Amino acid sequence: MADKKNLRTPIVCVMGHVDHGKTTLLDKIRGTTIVSGEAGAITQHIGATEVPINVIVEKLGDPKLKDRFLVPGLLFIDTPGHHAFTTLRSRGGALADLAIVVVDVNEGFKPQTFESLQILKRFKTPFVVVANKIDRIGGWLPYKDLPFAATFKKQNEQVQARLDMKLYEVIGELYNQGFAAERYDRVTDFQKSLGVIPASAVTGEGIPDVLMMLLGLAQKFLEANLEYDATGPGVGTVLEVKEEKGLGATADVILYDGTLKKGDTVVIGSLGEPIQTKVRALLKPRELSEIRYESRFQQVKSVKAAVGVKISAPGLEDALAGSPLRVADEETLEEIVRQVKSEIDEVRIDTDSVGIMIKADTIGSLEALVHEFKKEKVPIRKAEVGDISHRDAVEASTVEDPLYSVIIGFSVKMHADAKEFLQGNSGKDVKVFMNDVIYRLIEDYQAYVKVQQELAEKKIFETIIRPGKFKILPGCIFRQSKPAVVGVRVLGGIVRTNADVMLDNGTVVGKVKGLQFDGENISDARAGKEVAMAIEGVTVGRQVKEEDVLFINVPERHAKVLEHEIYDSLSSDEKETLESFLVIKRRDNPFWAK
Numbered sequence: 001m002a003d004k005k006n007l008r009t010p011i012v013c014v015m016g017h018v019d020h021g022k023t024t025l026l027d028k029i030r031g032t033t034i035v036s037g038e039a040g041a042i043t044q045h046i047g048a049t050e051v052p053i054n055v056i057v058e059k060l061g062d063p064k065l066k067d068r069f070l071v072p073g074l075l076f077i078d079t080p081g082h083h084a085f086t087t088l089r090s091r092g093g094a095l096a097d098l099a100i101v102v103v104d105v106n107e108g109f110k111p112q113t114f115e116s117l118q119i120l121k122r123f124k125t126p127f128v129v130v131a132n133k134i135d136r137i138g139g140w141l142p143y144k145d146l147p148f149a150a151t152f153k154k155q156n157e158q159v160q161a162r163l164d165m166k167l168y169e170v171i172g173e174l175y176n177q178g179f180a181a182e183r184y185d186r187v188t189d190f191q192k193s194l195g196v197i198p199a200s201a202v203t204g205e206g207i208p209d210v211l212m213m214l215l216g217l218a219q220k221f222l223e224a225n226l227e228y229d230a231t232g233p234g235v236g237t238v239l240e241v242k243e244e245k246g247l248g249a250t251a252d253v254i255l256y257d258g259t260l261k262k263g264d265t266v267v268i269g270s271l272g273e274p275i276q277t278k279v280r281a282l283l284k285p286r287e288l289s290e291i292r293y294e295s296r297f298q299q300v301k302s303v304k305a306a307v308g309v310k311i312s313a314p315g316l317e318d319a320l321a322g323s324p325l326r327v328a329d330e331e332t333l334e335e336i337v338r339q340v341k342s343e344i345d346e347v348r349i350d351t352d353s354v355g356i357m358i359k360a361d362t363i364g365s366l367e368a369l370v371h372e373f374k375k376e377k378v379p380i381r382k383a384e385v386g387d388i389s390h391r392d393a394v395e396a397s398t399v400e401d402p403l404y405s406v407i408i409g410f411s412v413k414m415h416a417d418a419k420e421f422l423q424g425n426s427g428k429d430v431k432v433f434m435n436d437v438i439y440r441l442i443e444d445y446q447a448y449v450k451v452q453q454e455l456a457e458k459k460i461f462e463t464i465i466r467p468g469k470f471k472i473l474p475g476c477i478f479r480q481s482k483p484a485v486v487g488v489r490v491l492g493g494i495v496r497t498n499a500d501v502m503l504d505n506g507t508v509v510g511k512v513k514g515l516q517f518d519g520e521n522i523s524d525a526r527a528g529k530e531v532a533m534a535i536e537g538v539t540v541g542r543q544v545k546e547e548d549v550l551f552i553n554v555p556e557r558h559a560k561v562l563e564h565e566i567y568d569s570l571s572s573d574e575k576e577t578l579e580s581f582l583v584i585k586r587r588d589n590p591f592w593a594k
Contacts, residue, residue: 269323355379510537
């Protein structure tokens with residue numbers, strides 16, 4: 001078993017749907033675990049909160065547990081959501097060691113819940129499900145900060161039954177998503193089943209169980225992954241790049257291995273060549289008691305993993321969120337630059353010659369988006385990190401196919417000149433979808449594709465010559481020729497003007513010049529209708545006679561489209577008519593229109 005001092009703090013990401021209580025849960029973990037009189041036991045980091053093991057075991061009410069767990073505590077990422085999870089990358093996968101998926105037990109699963117589960121499944125990250133807001137179940141009596149089992153016992157039977165019913169809805173939905181799950185205290189093997197923890201982020205009920213479960217998962221699944229070299233050169237991931245007053249561009253970094261010191265040379269990924277710069281300052285948030293100071297940060301000389309820290313250094317403007325940060329010295333600089341570049345190059349997306357354009361805010365988001373769109377078999381022509389630019393808009397406008405003249409924007413902004421271009425004539429046909437939920441973007445795009453396909457089909461229907469079959473009625477010969485005018489009954493499909501007509505032996509004999517119904521000119525007639533028809537090129541008694549059955553002569557190219565592309569859209573009598581027509585055409589040429 002590894003020595004405790006060589007195990008870094010596990011990194012925990014909180015995920016789930018908006019308004020289901022992610023931030024409240026983080027606030028409760030931060031706030032209620034602070035031991036009275038021991039302010040600062042919880043360490044606030046940039047983008048993360050560290051809860052030490054002694055604070056957790058005190059919260060659990062059993063000091064003996066401290067010796068049972070080897071990890072030094074838990075580091076909760078403060079930016080809740082799958083966005084932080086996908087941004088925090090290490091080579092070959094996600095940086096978060098563990099995750100919490102928060103579900104409102106009363107509302108159940110929502111789009112971001114499904115999205116979170118799919119991402120966790122893809123990265124094989126151990127996680128627990130927190131069935132939040134149990135305090136909102138009808139008749140629930142809250143008992144502040146109690147473990148779930150203790151507060152559950154105090155509820156009456158009807159309330160317990162209500163909660164069980166809600167939990168089984170959550171467990172059933174997890175099953176539908178491919179996860180075996182059970183209420184955490186009923187799970188016998190956490191390698192086979194997910195633990196669902198009923199809790200309230202508001203009252204603190206069940207929060208001790210959440211902390212206990214996370215420690216248990218860390219101990220069971222992560223021990224080998226958490227070993228690190230405390231004295232080695234720092235390795236981290238950029239969580240966010242932002243401007244700070246008086247500091248310029250800064251990088252918020254989660255350091256997950258080694259040590260980072262003021263004055264260190266660091267190599268950071270960018271869209272171009274890796275950035276090589278020297279750390280001017282390492283900044284951490286001030287304690288609440290020091291909030292009166294103008295600056296929100298205090299400088300530190302060095303930090304050890306796992307930790308969240310803000311770096312001030314020259315040239316960080318082009319640093320890429322989700323990219324690696326590595327400490328280097330003179331001997332290792334060249335090799336580390338090569339490694340960082342290759343790591344960024346590894347996530348260059350394989351694109352297709354045709355397809356949509358994707359823009360995302362971070363490398364991790366881009367990878368997740370591309371993965372999901374490819375899963376839906378959507379071709380991607382271009383995938384990049386960054387806001388939607390004028391160049392992107394112009395490029396998309398040159399794509400002729402409306403299905404691919406599309407820009408997908410995930411958590412990005414659109415430049416003013418791009419917006420102006422898209423509102424003008426040149427860019428009016430470009431479709432832009434922007435959202436911060438991957439699955440919403442996919443659904444919106446799929447809905448758009450469906451509409452475009454329906455419009456295309458409608459256009460084809462309007463221009464293509466459709467199958468039609470009609471019979472010349474006895475006693476309804478109004479003119480024998482030039483053109484012949486006869487009464488007909490449409491037996492199947494649709495008869496239109498300007499279409500050639502054919503006998504049932506395959507001979508084309510004339511063209512429909514006009515149709516009338518009740519003395520009014522009409523453009524088409526469907527199955528069952530009796531109309532007067534003018535046929536140019538025939539003489540009744542020679543080429544045609546009463547009771548003859550004739551077909552509309554569908555050109556071969558149109559017949560191919562009808563049979564192979566839009567067959568399912570035809571009515572049953574059109575299908576029957578087309579099949580009869582094809583039998584006639586294929587008597588002499590079996591490969592006609594195939």
